Amino acid sequence: MWGAHLLGLICVAAATGMGVWQHDAWQERRAAERVDLTEAEPVPLAEVLGPDDPFPAGDVGRPVRLAGTWLPEGTALVTGREDEDGRAGRWVVTPLTVGGPADPAVPVVRGWVPDDTDVADLPAPDPGEAELVGWLQPPEGSGMADDDPSDDVLPQLRIADIVQRVDQDLYGAYVVARAPTQTDAAAGLAPATLDQLPPAGRFTALRNLLYAIEWWVFAAFAGFIWWRYVRDATRLPPAQEAGAGDDPEDAVLSGE
Structure with missing residues (x-):
């Protein structure tokens, strides 16, 4: 069964790695969007916030x-x-x-x-x-x-x-x-650093996240196929399983 084990390991590892790669791409694109907002063209404050308005979370x-x-x-x-x-x-x-x-x-x-x-x-x-x-x-x-x-x-x-x-x-x-x-x-005042960055949009790089989930589903499916194949290949035929319950010695001889 070493060939089946090796093939199953390769399939699971490859699909898991692709999922991790897409997940990292999702995080990088969201981080890039956050930085991009701080470098956007300045707009008048009145266009973003009024004196009595609650703070707009998407404009941090x-x-x-x-x-x-x-x-x-x-x-x-x-x-x-x-x-x-x-x-x-x-x-x-x-x-x-x-x-x-x-x-x-x-x-x-x-x-x-x-x-x-x-x-x-x-x-x-x-x-x-x-x-x-x-x-x-x-x-x-x-x-x-x-x-x-x-x-x-x-x-x-x-x-x-x-x-x-x-x-x-x-x-x-x-x-x-x-x-x-x-x-x-x-007078010696230095520029202040920006403590907070704006949150990324909810649907930013959503496709990358879905791809990551899809690849992880493929990895789980490959693992399931490997488990089913190994189980079916090592299971005794039905007649031998029935005889195995009556006489353990006969079961061993039948298995041989």
Whole structure:
């Protein structure tokens, strides 16, 4: 039976390998779609999200354009952030009104600073109307407790914590600026890294996933055919099986 065993092993291994290959292709295409969204052409924030709208899950990481006035009194530092080299630091977050000075605002991550930086050491945002491009992100809310609610350092970027610092309503999202302004860059603010990536669409690369499942079904079928063949080839004829139950010695002689 060595030939049957070898053929069955080859068929099962080949079908399983093809299934794994299609599954990896499915994951790679989904990962590529996620990165592609962050590199898409920026669109106005109003086309993606309104002041009172829930966050659109399919637009995590989408580049948006916004213009308005900075609200420096709402500036805060968010701890637990690393730069591109893995150094621990803080995000500098300042709300920016979307439109006029009294319009709703969206928190903007202006850049990254080392861990020992204080709000008093930060440069004031540029006065007048500002325009920027950044990546849209959902608000954070992991339940981390703020050890000192009276200071300007936050453990996470929650809209509820920022809204207490300004008079305007806030959007249910924040934006990570692609690059610091000239003033911030001159003061030593580094670009903030994008923490989250957008989820891939539900049907992205679905064909690859179905192909993977199909190949695994083929592998299971090949294994079943091998098992049936081996079972049928090693089973005694019906007459011998009947005699085997009466006299074990006769069964052995008949088998020989």
